[in-house]
Amino acid sequence: MSSALQEAIQNSIQYYLNKAISAFNYEYTSPDYNFNVRGKVAGKAYLTLWQIRLNPILFLENQDEFLQHVIPHELAHLIAYHQFGRVKPHGKEWQYIMIEVFGISAQTRHSFDISSVQGKTFSYQCQCREHELTIRRHNKIQRHQSYYHCTVCESQLIKK
Incomplete structure (x- = not known):
């Protein structure tokens, strides 16, 4: 991953993290992230590890959507876990963070072309x-x- 893309990811994380810091008056640390997701999944949040994992192929094919929707989607899972404990993955707490804190739609599924990552x-x-x-x-x-x-x-x- 190029340094420009790494910087864009870090900027996206920090942008939405700052919104959460302001909303919840808590100094969250920036989560770790990596590109260890395969298949049709765009991203995953590992709650207890405070980590976001992204699909490298889908990221390269859909960079803007990842920066504006997938990263905040996964970050919202981390914030919801920290603020509310174990809750439904896309429940009211997660939706609140997406809509009210981040100011974006609470979509639970991506609509990326998955032909490059789909197996038989x-x-x-x-x-x-x-x-x-x-x-x-x-x-x-x-x-x-x-x-x-x-x-x-x-x-x-x-x-x-």
């Missing part, structure tokens, strides 16, 4: 459409460990 998928069918499942979910179905249902029609997904 398997086609499954419900009553209303086709679904592409990851190899992990496919293997769980094959081992009879899990079953998945469509969130729209609620029917069980069947291998095509």
